Amino acid sequence: MDVEGVDQHAGGEGNPWAKWVRQWTGEENRHGDVLNKYLYLSGRVDMRQVEITTHHLINDGFEIGTDRDPYKNFVYTSFQELATYISHNRVAGIAKDYGNKPLARMCKIISGDEMRHHKAYSTFVKEIFALDPSEMMIAFKEMMVNKIVMPAHFLRETGQKIGSAFEDFSNSAQRIGVYKGQDYIDIMKNLISQWEIEKISKLTDEAEKARDYLMKLPERMQRLQQRIRIPEESATFTWVKPATVGS
Numbered sequence: 001m002d003v004e005g006v007d008q009h010a011g012g013e014g015n016p017w018a019k020w021v022r023q024w025t026g027e028e029n030r031h032g033d034v035l036n037k038y039l040y041l042s043g044r045v046d047m048r049q050v051e052i053t054t055h056h057l058i059n060d061g062f063e064i065g066t067d068r069d070p071y072k073n074f075v076y077t078s079f080q081e082l083a084t085y086i087s088h089n090r091v092a093g094i095a096k097d098y099g100n101k102p103l104a105r106m107c108k109i110i111s112g113d114e115m116r117h118h119k120a121y122s123t124f125v126k127e128i129f130a131l132d133p134s135e136m137m138i139a140f141k142e143m144m145v146n147k148i149v150m151p152a153h154f155l156r157e158t159g160q161k162i163g164s165a166f167e168d169f170s171n172s173a174q175r176i177g178v179y180k181g182q183d184y185i186d187i188m189k190n191l192i193s194q195w196e197i198e199k200i201s202k203l204t205d206e207a208e209k210a211r212d213y214l215m216k217l218p219e220r221m222q223r224l225q226q227r228i229r230i231p232e233e234s235a236t237f238t239w240v241k242p243a244t245v246g247s
């Protein structure tokens with residue numbers, strides 16, 4: 001709502017941006033709500049610890065590097081919605097493999113919503129590329145230089161420094177294949193081809209350089225990716241109750 005050009009007070013109730021943002025946020029909230037209820041009913045999770053972490057997360061805020069710039073925000077959401085599509089879809093697959101049909105179904109529905117969100121945001125960007133190619137190109141490049149970080153990257157548990165639980169969580173997600181470094185590169189490639197970056201012409205010199213940077217980036221990241229090692233030892237989280245025999 002704070003993004004430039006998205007003035008929720010302009011145009012009264014008919015303001016389409018405000019309507020979109022509210023409905024999108026409402027939908028994301030359903031995702032969090034259903035998963036939270038699932039965790040509660042599973043009996044396997046220490047909900048007090050989960051709530052403490054959530055409370056920290058809200059108090060600590062987030063910094064995703066988009067400022068109030070709509071172009072940067074739409075790059076961020078185009079990327080992020082595809083990332084959430086991938087991760088919820090993978091969790092659905094894992095749940096299915098373990099015979100947990102309700103969880104598989106929930107995650108599958110959520111991943112479908114994320115794909116719809118992704119399509120909306122990537123269409124916005126595509127349209128902006130047609131109208132303002134140079135500025136859009138520079139915004140895309142800047143977001144890639146700063147890297148796309150998760151909104152929950154400050155995640156922590158009580159007594160921990162900001163972001164340390166997120167690091168453990170992210171490593172766990174990589175180890176079990178829910179979201180990996182390779183996915184990040186694949187999403188980047190997907191966006192570059194969807195937006196036909198290669199074909200965009202009539203750019204300013206700065207935007208031309210930004211395009212060259214973007215075109216070379218997936219390969220560069222691929223080389224780096226080969227050298228990254230995920231810590232093998234698994235982390236423990238206060239949220240998860242230890243498994244009891246027979247459960």
Ligand SMILES: [Fe+2]
Pocket residue numbers: 028081084113114117
């Ligand atoms: Fe979403």
